[in-house]
Amino acid sequence: MQNELQQLELQLQDESRYWIGVVSASHVARGVAGGFAQLCHGKSAPLKRMRPGDWLIYYSPRTDMTNGQPLQAFTAIGQVVDERVYEYRMSETFVPFRRDIRYSPCREVKISTLLQQLSFTRGVTNWGYRFRFGHLEIEREDFLTIAEAMLQ
Secondary structure, three states: OOHHHHHHHOOOOOOOOOOEEOOHHHHHHHHHHHHOOOHHOOHHHHHHHOOOOOOOEEEEOOOOOOOOOOEEEEEEEEEEEEEEEEOOOOOOOOOEEEEEEEOOOOOOOEEHHHOOOOOOOOOOOOOOOOHOOOOEEEOOHHHHHHHHHOOO
């Protein structure tokens, strides 16, 4: 995965922004398998904030949304492919918005191993509060710290 990290560093652009999406691990797995991102229970606004070339890291507080076990890990990393935010009918009553993402092979990384290295968690007792809205922008340095751990 060292090669993946080197390739990622070459792909980073000065105008790129870096995001964390908060999603259960089982839902992340569906997105990775399908090459898409779906955030905040299918809302379009967080997806529209991202631009082609931006990077998304998933943080999964639990293994599954409803009855999952606590996980507290970064579970996927990928890059926004294009401008398109689109609706996808999952059922008659649920039509969430999605965005295409090119995911990189990675390993799961527990956030506990990085808490003191990340600017948004360092020295913060209730660091989980930052994840409450389901989507947040992070600094490039924080992205690189997480990406290095995930792509080793």
